[in-house]
Amino acid sequence: MLFVLVQFQQYLLRWRAERLLSDIRTIQMGKSTWADAQQLMYRWGKWGRYEGTCAAERCSYQIELDERLSSSLVGCCRKLLVIYYIFGGRDAAVVARFDVIQGQIWAKDFVLVMGVFEGTLPDDDREYMLSGSATTRWRVRDFRWQNPRHPEYVVDRPDACTGGCEEINARYTPFADPVEVNQLMSFSLDCITRLVTCRHREDIMPSVSRQMAEEKLQFDAALKAGYRPYDWCVSDPAFLGRDRANVALARVVAITQNEYEEEGRFDLHLELVSRLKRASFWKEGTVRETNVSRVIVDPVRQGSQPAQLGQTLLLAFETPTMAESRPYLDLTPCDLLLPTPENLTAVKRGIAEDFFPEERLVWP
Known part of the structure:
Protein backbone atom coordinates (compact mmCIF):
# COMPACT_ATOMS: atom_id res chain seq x y z
CA MET A 1 0.00 0.00 0.00
CA ALA A 222 40.14 27.54 -30.87
CA LEU A 223 42.49 28.27 -27.98
CA LYS A 224 45.10 25.92 -29.44
CA ALA A 225 44.73 27.67 -32.80
CA GLY A 226 45.47 31.07 -31.23
CA TYR A 227 41.96 32.21 -30.38
CA ARG A 228 41.59 35.71 -28.93
CA PRO A 229 38.31 36.77 -27.27
CA TYR A 230 37.85 39.76 -29.57
CA ASP A 231 38.18 37.54 -32.66
CA TRP A 232 34.63 36.38 -31.87
CA CYS A 233 32.96 39.74 -31.41
CA VAL A 234 29.27 40.00 -32.20
CA SER A 235 29.28 42.70 -34.85
CA ASP A 236 25.52 43.16 -35.39
CA PRO A 237 24.90 46.85 -34.53
CA ALA A 238 21.23 46.22 -33.71
CA PHE A 239 22.22 43.52 -31.22
CA LEU A 240 24.74 45.85 -29.57
CA GLY A 241 22.24 48.70 -29.41
CA ARG A 242 19.68 46.50 -27.65
CA ASP A 243 22.03 44.55 -25.43
CA ARG A 244 24.50 47.11 -24.11
CA ALA A 245 23.55 49.34 -21.20
CA ASN A 246 24.93 52.50 -22.85
CA VAL A 247 25.42 53.77 -26.40
CA ALA A 248 27.20 57.03 -27.27
CA LEU A 249 29.14 58.89 -29.91
CA ALA A 250 32.60 59.99 -28.78
CA ARG A 251 35.52 61.80 -30.41
CA VAL A 252 39.14 60.64 -30.09
CA VAL A 253 41.06 63.59 -28.63
CA ALA A 254 44.29 61.78 -27.68
CA ILE A 255 46.03 58.43 -28.16
CA THR A 256 48.78 57.51 -25.72
CA GLN A 257 50.86 54.43 -25.10
CA ASN A 258 50.52 52.98 -21.61
CA GLU A 259 52.79 50.89 -19.41
CA TYR A 260 51.91 47.75 -21.41
CA GLU A 261 53.43 49.15 -24.61
CA GLU A 262 55.08 45.84 -25.45
CA GLU A 263 51.64 44.21 -25.63
CA GLY A 264 50.36 46.74 -28.11
CA ARG A 265 48.04 48.38 -25.61
CA PHE A 266 47.02 52.02 -25.96
CA ASP A 267 44.90 54.53 -24.10
CA LEU A 268 42.17 56.32 -25.99
CA HIS A 269 40.99 59.64 -24.61
CA LEU A 270 37.38 60.08 -25.68
CA GLU A 271 35.24 63.22 -25.54
CA LEU A 272 31.49 62.61 -25.41
CA VAL A 273 29.73 64.04 -28.47
CA SER A 274 26.22 62.77 -27.75
CA ARG A 275 24.34 60.07 -25.85
CA LEU A 276 22.17 57.67 -27.79
CA LYS A 277 21.21 55.43 -24.86
CA ARG A 278 21.57 56.11 -21.10
CA ALA A 279 25.24 57.01 -20.30
CA SER A 280 23.91 59.73 -17.97
CA PHE A 281 27.12 59.49 -15.90
CA TRP A 282 29.13 60.90 -18.83
CA LYS A 283 28.68 64.64 -19.33
CA GLU A 284 28.81 66.04 -22.84
CA GLY A 285 32.14 67.64 -23.69
CA THR A 286 34.02 65.79 -20.95
CA VAL A 287 36.84 63.32 -21.62
CA ARG A 288 37.11 59.75 -20.38
CA GLU A 289 39.97 57.34 -20.83
CA THR A 290 39.89 53.72 -21.92
CA ASN A 291 42.56 51.07 -22.41
CA VAL A 292 41.82 48.61 -25.23
CA SER A 293 44.09 45.88 -26.55
CA ARG A 294 44.98 46.28 -30.24
CA VAL A 295 42.55 49.15 -30.56
CA ILE A 296 44.93 50.96 -32.85
CA VAL A 297 45.35 48.12 -35.31
CA ASP A 298 41.81 46.79 -35.18
CA PRO A 299 39.65 49.54 -33.68
CA VAL A 300 36.15 48.86 -34.93
CA ARG A 301 36.27 45.42 -36.58
CA GLN A 302 35.19 46.86 -39.92
CA GLY A 303 38.44 46.73 -41.88
CA SER A 304 38.93 50.44 -41.35
CA GLN A 305 42.09 52.39 -40.76
CA PRO A 306 43.51 52.59 -37.24
CA ALA A 307 41.85 55.02 -34.87
CA GLN A 308 42.77 58.61 -35.67
CA LEU A 309 42.81 61.84 -33.70
CA GLY A 310 39.55 63.68 -34.24
CA GLN A 311 37.74 60.51 -35.37
CA THR A 312 34.24 59.92 -34.00
CA LEU A 313 33.47 56.40 -32.81
CA LEU A 314 30.22 54.68 -31.95
CA LEU A 315 30.47 53.05 -28.51
CA ALA A 316 28.12 50.38 -27.12
CA PHE A 317 29.29 49.46 -23.62
CA GLU A 318 28.42 48.47 -20.06
CA THR A 319 28.34 50.94 -17.18
CA PRO A 320 31.79 51.07 -15.55
CA THR A 321 32.34 50.63 -11.83
CA MET A 322 32.03 53.91 -9.90
CA ALA A 323 30.93 55.55 -13.12
CA GLU A 324 30.15 58.95 -11.60
CA SER A 325 33.58 59.50 -10.07
CA ARG A 326 35.95 57.25 -12.00
CA PRO A 327 37.08 58.85 -15.30
CA TYR A 328 37.49 55.56 -17.15
CA LEU A 329 35.46 53.41 -19.53
CA ASP A 330 35.76 49.62 -19.46
CA LEU A 331 35.74 49.10 -23.22
CA THR A 332 36.84 46.19 -25.38
CA PRO A 333 37.33 46.19 -29.16
CA CYS A 334 33.92 44.50 -29.34
CA ASP A 335 32.32 47.72 -28.05
CA LEU A 336 33.49 49.94 -30.93
CA LEU A 337 31.87 50.62 -34.29
CA LEU A 338 32.20 53.17 -37.02
CA PRO A 339 29.24 55.60 -37.01
CA THR A 340 28.24 54.91 -40.61
CA PRO A 341 24.62 55.69 -41.57
CA GLU A 342 23.93 51.95 -41.74
CA ASN A 343 25.40 51.28 -38.29
CA LEU A 344 23.60 54.22 -36.72
CA THR A 345 20.26 53.10 -38.18
CA ALA A 346 20.75 49.56 -36.92
CA VAL A 347 21.93 50.65 -33.46
CA LYS A 348 18.91 52.92 -33.02
CA ARG A 349 16.63 50.06 -34.05
CA GLY A 350 18.22 47.92 -31.35
CA ILE A 351 17.92 50.71 -28.77
CA ALA A 352 14.19 50.94 -29.48
CA GLU A 353 13.84 47.22 -28.72
CA ASP A 354 15.40 47.55 -25.26
CA PHE A 355 12.65 48.45 -22.82
CA PHE A 356 13.53 45.84 -20.21
CA PRO A 357 14.22 46.62 -16.55
CA GLU A 358 17.85 46.79 -15.54
CA GLU A 359 17.72 43.72 -13.30
CA ARG A 360 15.81 40.47 -13.29
CA LEU A 361 16.18 38.22 -10.25
CA VAL A 362 16.22 34.61 -11.40
CA TRP A 363 17.82 31.36 -10.38
CA PRO A 364 21.57 30.94 -10.89
Whole structure:
Protein backbone atom coordinates (compact mmCIF):
# COMPACT_ATOMS: atom_id res chain seq x y z
CA MET A 1 0.00 0.00 0.00
CA LEU A 2 2.82 2.39 0.91
CA PHE A 3 4.59 1.59 -2.37
CA VAL A 4 1.42 2.46 -4.32
CA LEU A 5 1.00 5.72 -2.40
CA VAL A 6 4.62 6.80 -2.96
CA GLN A 7 4.49 5.92 -6.64
CA PHE A 8 1.17 7.72 -7.08
CA GLN A 9 2.44 11.01 -5.65
CA GLN A 10 5.65 10.83 -7.70
CA TYR A 11 3.80 10.15 -10.95
CA LEU A 12 1.29 12.86 -10.11
CA LEU A 13 4.16 15.36 -9.68
CA ARG A 14 5.71 14.24 -12.96
CA TRP A 15 2.36 14.45 -14.78
CA ARG A 16 1.85 18.02 -13.56
CA ALA A 17 5.45 18.94 -14.35
CA GLU A 18 5.13 17.65 -17.92
CA ARG A 19 2.00 19.71 -18.47
CA LEU A 20 3.57 22.78 -16.93
CA LEU A 21 6.64 22.42 -19.14
CA SER A 22 4.38 22.05 -22.18
CA ASP A 23 2.54 25.24 -21.25
CA ILE A 24 5.75 27.20 -20.71
CA ARG A 25 7.16 25.99 -24.01
CA THR A 26 4.07 27.25 -25.86
CA ILE A 27 4.90 30.80 -24.74
CA GLN A 28 6.42 32.86 -27.56
CA MET A 29 8.42 35.67 -26.02
CA GLY A 30 7.44 38.98 -27.53
CA LYS A 31 4.29 37.51 -29.10
CA SER A 32 2.28 35.80 -26.37
CA THR A 33 -0.09 38.31 -24.77
CA TRP A 34 -1.52 39.29 -21.42
CA ALA A 35 -4.58 37.19 -22.29
CA ASP A 36 -2.28 34.16 -22.73
CA ALA A 37 -0.70 34.93 -19.36
CA GLN A 38 -4.11 35.14 -17.70
CA GLN A 39 -5.03 31.70 -19.05
CA LEU A 40 -1.87 30.24 -17.54
CA MET A 41 -2.51 31.97 -14.22
CA TYR A 42 -6.06 30.60 -14.15
CA ARG A 43 -4.87 27.09 -14.97
CA TRP A 44 -2.02 27.07 -12.43
CA GLY A 45 -3.48 29.40 -9.80
CA LYS A 46 -3.38 26.73 -7.10
CA TRP A 47 0.40 26.57 -7.38
CA GLY A 48 1.08 30.12 -8.60
CA ARG A 49 2.00 33.37 -6.89
CA TYR A 50 3.30 36.86 -7.58
CA GLU A 51 4.69 39.68 -5.48
CA GLY A 52 3.35 43.21 -5.52
CA THR A 53 0.97 43.95 -8.36
CA CYS A 54 0.25 41.85 -11.43
CA ALA A 55 -1.18 43.67 -14.44
CA ALA A 56 -0.68 43.86 -18.18
CA GLU A 57 1.93 46.60 -17.72
CA ARG A 58 4.16 44.49 -15.45
CA CYS A 59 3.78 41.08 -13.86
CA SER A 60 6.19 38.35 -12.73
CA TYR A 61 4.30 35.11 -12.09
CA GLN A 62 5.85 32.01 -10.55
CA ILE A 63 4.48 28.46 -10.38
CA GLU A 64 5.91 25.90 -7.95
CA LEU A 65 5.34 22.14 -7.86
CA ASP A 66 7.17 20.08 -5.29
CA GLU A 67 7.36 16.83 -3.39
CA ARG A 68 9.05 17.60 -0.10
CA LEU A 69 7.95 14.67 2.07
CA SER A 70 11.47 13.25 2.10
CA SER A 71 12.83 16.53 3.52
CA SER A 72 10.65 16.15 6.60
CA LEU A 73 11.85 12.58 7.05
CA VAL A 74 15.57 13.42 6.99
CA GLY A 75 15.69 14.84 10.50
CA CYS A 76 13.30 12.60 12.38
CA CYS A 77 12.63 9.31 10.64
CA ARG A 78 15.70 7.96 8.90
CA LYS A 79 14.34 4.43 8.56
CA LEU A 80 11.14 5.71 6.96
CA LEU A 81 13.25 7.80 4.58
CA VAL A 82 15.11 4.68 3.45
CA ILE A 83 11.79 2.91 2.79
CA TYR A 84 10.41 5.98 1.02
CA TYR A 85 13.51 6.12 -1.17
CA ILE A 86 13.41 2.39 -2.01
CA PHE A 87 9.78 2.76 -3.06
CA GLY A 88 10.71 5.51 -5.52
CA GLY A 89 10.16 8.61 -3.43
CA ARG A 90 12.25 11.59 -4.54
CA ASP A 91 12.85 15.04 -3.08
CA ALA A 92 11.98 17.03 -6.20
CA ALA A 93 10.68 20.47 -7.12
CA VAL A 94 9.71 22.16 -10.36
CA VAL A 95 9.52 25.94 -10.71
CA ALA A 96 8.31 27.87 -13.74
CA ARG A 97 8.05 31.60 -14.26
CA PHE A 98 7.05 34.14 -16.87
CA ASP A 99 7.24 37.93 -17.03
CA VAL A 100 4.74 40.23 -18.68
CA ILE A 101 5.81 43.70 -19.81
CA GLN A 102 3.53 46.11 -21.64
CA GLY A 103 0.96 43.46 -22.46
CA GLN A 104 3.33 40.79 -23.81
CA ILE A 105 5.22 37.90 -22.26
CA TRP A 106 8.93 38.64 -22.57
CA ALA A 107 10.49 35.96 -20.35
CA LYS A 108 9.91 32.30 -19.54
CA ASP A 109 11.81 30.00 -17.18
CA PHE A 110 11.69 26.37 -16.14
CA VAL A 111 13.78 24.77 -13.37
CA LEU A 112 13.97 21.20 -12.08
CA VAL A 113 15.69 20.60 -8.72
CA MET A 114 16.23 17.26 -6.98
CA GLY A 115 17.84 16.11 -3.76
CA VAL A 116 20.16 13.21 -4.54
CA PHE A 117 22.08 10.95 -2.17
CA GLU A 118 25.61 9.88 -3.03
CA GLY A 119 25.05 6.26 -2.06
CA THR A 120 22.48 3.73 -3.18
CA LEU A 121 20.36 4.48 -0.09
CA PRO A 122 20.06 7.60 2.10
CA ASP A 123 21.73 5.87 5.02
CA ASP A 124 24.44 8.12 6.47
CA ASP A 125 25.19 9.40 2.96
CA ARG A 126 25.52 13.07 2.10
CA GLU A 127 22.76 14.60 0.00
CA TYR A 128 23.53 17.03 -2.81
CA MET A 129 21.40 19.16 -5.12
CA LEU A 130 20.97 18.21 -8.76
CA SER A 131 19.39 20.94 -10.85
CA GLY A 132 18.78 22.00 -14.42
CA SER A 133 17.45 25.39 -15.49
CA ALA A 134 16.38 27.21 -18.63
CA THR A 135 16.00 30.92 -17.86
CA THR A 136 15.65 34.26 -19.62
CA ARG A 137 18.22 37.03 -19.29
CA TRP A 138 17.51 40.56 -20.47
CA ARG A 139 21.12 41.07 -21.54
CA VAL A 140 24.08 38.85 -22.28
CA ARG A 141 26.20 40.45 -19.56
CA ASP A 142 24.40 37.94 -17.34
CA PHE A 143 25.91 35.07 -19.33
CA ARG A 144 29.14 33.58 -18.01
CA TRP A 145 30.48 33.89 -21.55
CA GLN A 146 29.06 34.42 -25.01
CA ASN A 147 29.31 32.24 -28.09
CA PRO A 148 29.13 34.44 -31.22
CA ARG A 149 27.78 31.47 -33.19
CA HIS A 150 24.60 31.88 -31.15
CA PRO A 151 24.92 35.19 -29.27
CA GLU A 152 21.36 35.12 -27.93
CA TYR A 153 21.85 32.06 -25.72
CA VAL A 154 24.48 30.11 -23.81
CA VAL A 155 24.74 26.70 -22.13
CA ASP A 156 26.98 26.33 -19.09
CA ARG A 157 27.46 25.07 -15.57
CA PRO A 158 28.67 27.12 -12.59
CA ASP A 159 32.30 26.66 -11.62
CA ALA A 160 31.48 27.26 -7.95
CA CYS A 161 28.98 24.38 -7.78
CA THR A 162 31.25 21.61 -6.50
CA GLY A 163 30.67 19.03 -3.80
CA GLY A 164 27.27 20.22 -2.61
CA CYS A 165 25.52 20.44 -5.94
CA GLU A 166 25.60 19.61 -9.62
CA GLU A 167 23.96 22.07 -12.02
CA ILE A 168 23.46 22.71 -15.70
CA ASN A 169 21.97 25.88 -17.15
CA ALA A 170 20.64 27.26 -20.40
CA ARG A 171 20.24 31.04 -20.58
CA TYR A 172 18.71 33.01 -23.43
CA THR A 173 17.49 36.48 -24.29
CA PRO A 174 13.88 37.21 -25.31
CA PHE A 175 15.14 37.53 -28.89
CA ALA A 176 16.64 34.05 -29.15
CA ASP A 177 15.23 31.77 -31.85
CA PRO A 178 11.99 30.25 -30.40
CA VAL A 179 12.86 26.84 -31.86
CA GLU A 180 16.28 26.90 -30.20
CA VAL A 181 14.78 28.06 -26.90
CA ASN A 182 12.35 25.15 -26.81
CA GLN A 183 15.22 22.78 -27.61
CA LEU A 184 17.05 24.22 -24.62
CA MET A 185 13.96 23.54 -22.49
CA SER A 186 14.40 19.77 -22.81
CA PHE A 187 14.23 18.16 -19.39
CA SER A 188 14.20 14.49 -18.41
CA LEU A 189 11.19 14.73 -16.14
CA ASP A 190 11.18 10.96 -15.78
CA CYS A 191 13.96 11.62 -13.22
CA ILE A 192 11.07 12.32 -10.81
CA THR A 193 9.81 8.74 -11.11
CA ARG A 194 12.89 6.63 -11.87
CA LEU A 195 13.54 3.85 -9.38
CA VAL A 196 17.25 4.27 -10.18
CA THR A 197 17.64 7.95 -9.43
CA CYS A 198 19.22 10.52 -11.75
CA ARG A 199 22.59 11.62 -10.38
CA HIS A 200 24.32 13.86 -12.92
CA ARG A 201 23.63 16.89 -15.11
CA GLU A 202 23.61 14.75 -18.25
CA ASP A 203 20.70 12.81 -16.71
CA ILE A 204 18.55 15.85 -16.05
CA MET A 205 19.19 17.84 -19.30
CA PRO A 206 20.89 15.41 -21.70
CA SER A 207 20.67 17.46 -24.92
CA VAL A 208 21.98 20.61 -23.27
CA SER A 209 24.76 18.58 -21.63
CA ARG A 210 25.82 17.18 -25.02
CA GLN A 211 25.84 20.64 -26.58
CA MET A 212 27.90 22.02 -23.70
CA ALA A 213 30.47 19.24 -24.14
CA GLU A 214 30.66 19.86 -27.91
CA GLU A 215 31.14 23.60 -27.45
CA LYS A 216 33.91 23.04 -24.92
CA LEU A 217 35.77 20.93 -27.47
CA GLN A 218 35.33 23.70 -30.06
CA PHE A 219 36.53 26.34 -27.59
CA ASP A 220 39.59 24.30 -26.59
CA ALA A 221 40.46 23.79 -30.26
CA ALA A 222 40.14 27.54 -30.87
CA LEU A 223 42.49 28.27 -27.98
CA LYS A 224 45.10 25.92 -29.44
CA ALA A 225 44.73 27.67 -32.80
CA GLY A 226 45.47 31.07 -31.23
CA TYR A 227 41.96 32.21 -30.38
CA ARG A 228 41.59 35.71 -28.93
CA PRO A 229 38.31 36.77 -27.27
CA TYR A 230 37.85 39.76 -29.57
CA ASP A 231 38.18 37.54 -32.66
CA TRP A 232 34.63 36.38 -31.87
CA CYS A 233 32.96 39.74 -31.41
CA VAL A 234 29.27 40.00 -32.20
CA SER A 235 29.28 42.70 -34.85
CA ASP A 236 25.52 43.16 -35.39
CA PRO A 237 24.90 46.85 -34.53
CA ALA A 238 21.23 46.22 -33.71
CA PHE A 239 22.22 43.52 -31.22
CA LEU A 240 24.74 45.85 -29.57
CA GLY A 241 22.24 48.70 -29.41
CA ARG A 242 19.68 46.50 -27.65
CA ASP A 243 22.03 44.55 -25.43
CA ARG A 244 24.50 47.11 -24.11
CA ALA A 245 23.55 49.34 -21.20
CA ASN A 246 24.93 52.50 -22.85
CA VAL A 247 25.42 53.77 -26.40
CA ALA A 248 27.20 57.03 -27.27
CA LEU A 249 29.14 58.89 -29.91
CA ALA A 250 32.60 59.99 -28.78
CA ARG A 251 35.52 61.80 -30.41
CA VAL A 252 39.14 60.64 -30.09
CA VAL A 253 41.06 63.59 -28.63
CA ALA A 254 44.29 61.78 -27.68
CA ILE A 255 46.03 58.43 -28.16
CA THR A 256 48.78 57.51 -25.72
CA GLN A 257 50.86 54.43 -25.10
CA ASN A 258 50.52 52.98 -21.61
CA GLU A 259 52.79 50.89 -19.41
CA TYR A 260 51.91 47.75 -21.41
CA GLU A 261 53.43 49.15 -24.61
CA GLU A 262 55.08 45.84 -25.45
CA GLU A 263 51.64 44.21 -25.63
CA GLY A 264 50.36 46.74 -28.11
CA ARG A 265 48.04 48.38 -25.61
CA PHE A 266 47.02 52.02 -25.96
CA ASP A 267 44.90 54.53 -24.10
CA LEU A 268 42.17 56.32 -25.99
CA HIS A 269 40.99 59.64 -24.61
CA LEU A 270 37.38 60.08 -25.68
CA GLU A 271 35.24 63.22 -25.54
CA LEU A 272 31.49 62.61 -25.41
CA VAL A 273 29.73 64.04 -28.47
CA SER A 274 26.22 62.77 -27.75
CA ARG A 275 24.34 60.07 -25.85
CA LEU A 276 22.17 57.67 -27.79
CA LYS A 277 21.21 55.43 -24.86
CA ARG A 278 21.57 56.11 -21.10
CA ALA A 279 25.24 57.01 -20.30
CA SER A 280 23.91 59.73 -17.97
CA PHE A 281 27.12 59.49 -15.90
CA TRP A 282 29.13 60.90 -18.83
CA LYS A 283 28.68 64.64 -19.33
CA GLU A 284 28.81 66.04 -22.84
CA GLY A 285 32.14 67.64 -23.69
CA THR A 286 34.02 65.79 -20.95
CA VAL A 287 36.84 63.32 -21.62
CA ARG A 288 37.11 59.75 -20.38
CA GLU A 289 39.97 57.34 -20.83
CA THR A 290 39.89 53.72 -21.92
CA ASN A 291 42.56 51.07 -22.41
CA VAL A 292 41.82 48.61 -25.23
CA SER A 293 44.09 45.88 -26.55
CA ARG A 294 44.98 46.28 -30.24
CA VAL A 295 42.55 49.15 -30.56
CA ILE A 296 44.93 50.96 -32.85
CA VAL A 297 45.35 48.12 -35.31
CA ASP A 298 41.81 46.79 -35.18
CA PRO A 299 39.65 49.54 -33.68
CA VAL A 300 36.15 48.86 -34.93
CA ARG A 301 36.27 45.42 -36.58
CA GLN A 302 35.19 46.86 -39.92
CA GLY A 303 38.44 46.73 -41.88
CA SER A 304 38.93 50.44 -41.35
CA GLN A 305 42.09 52.39 -40.76
CA PRO A 306 43.51 52.59 -37.24
CA ALA A 307 41.85 55.02 -34.87
CA GLN A 308 42.77 58.61 -35.67
CA LEU A 309 42.81 61.84 -33.70
CA GLY A 310 39.55 63.68 -34.24
CA GLN A 311 37.74 60.51 -35.37
CA THR A 312 34.24 59.92 -34.00
CA LEU A 313 33.47 56.40 -32.81
CA LEU A 314 30.22 54.68 -31.95
CA LEU A 315 30.47 53.05 -28.51
CA ALA A 316 28.12 50.38 -27.12
CA PHE A 317 29.29 49.46 -23.62
CA GLU A 318 28.42 48.47 -20.06
CA THR A 319 28.34 50.94 -17.18
CA PRO A 320 31.79 51.07 -15.55
CA THR A 321 32.34 50.63 -11.83
CA MET A 322 32.03 53.91 -9.90
CA ALA A 323 30.93 55.55 -13.12
CA GLU A 324 30.15 58.95 -11.60
CA SER A 325 33.58 59.50 -10.07
CA ARG A 326 35.95 57.25 -12.00
CA PRO A 327 37.08 58.85 -15.30
CA TYR A 328 37.49 55.56 -17.15
CA LEU A 329 35.46 53.41 -19.53
CA ASP A 330 35.76 49.62 -19.46
CA LEU A 331 35.74 49.10 -23.22
CA THR A 332 36.84 46.19 -25.38
CA PRO A 333 37.33 46.19 -29.16
CA CYS A 334 33.92 44.50 -29.34
CA ASP A 335 32.32 47.72 -28.05
CA LEU A 336 33.49 49.94 -30.93
CA LEU A 337 31.87 50.62 -34.29
CA LEU A 338 32.20 53.17 -37.02
CA PRO A 339 29.24 55.60 -37.01
CA THR A 340 28.24 54.91 -40.61
CA PRO A 341 24.62 55.69 -41.57
CA GLU A 342 23.93 51.95 -41.74
CA ASN A 343 25.40 51.28 -38.29
CA LEU A 344 23.60 54.22 -36.72
CA THR A 345 20.26 53.10 -38.18
CA ALA A 346 20.75 49.56 -36.92
CA VAL A 347 21.93 50.65 -33.46
CA LYS A 348 18.91 52.92 -33.02
CA ARG A 349 16.63 50.06 -34.05
CA GLY A 350 18.22 47.92 -31.35
CA ILE A 351 17.92 50.71 -28.77
CA ALA A 352 14.19 50.94 -29.48
CA GLU A 353 13.84 47.22 -28.72
CA ASP A 354 15.40 47.55 -25.26
CA PHE A 355 12.65 48.45 -22.82
CA PHE A 356 13.53 45.84 -20.21
CA PRO A 357 14.22 46.62 -16.55
CA GLU A 358 17.85 46.79 -15.54
CA GLU A 359 17.72 43.72 -13.30
CA ARG A 360 15.81 40.47 -13.29
CA LEU A 361 16.18 38.22 -10.25
CA VAL A 362 16.22 34.61 -11.40
CA TRP A 363 17.82 31.36 -10.38
CA PRO A 364 21.57 30.94 -10.89
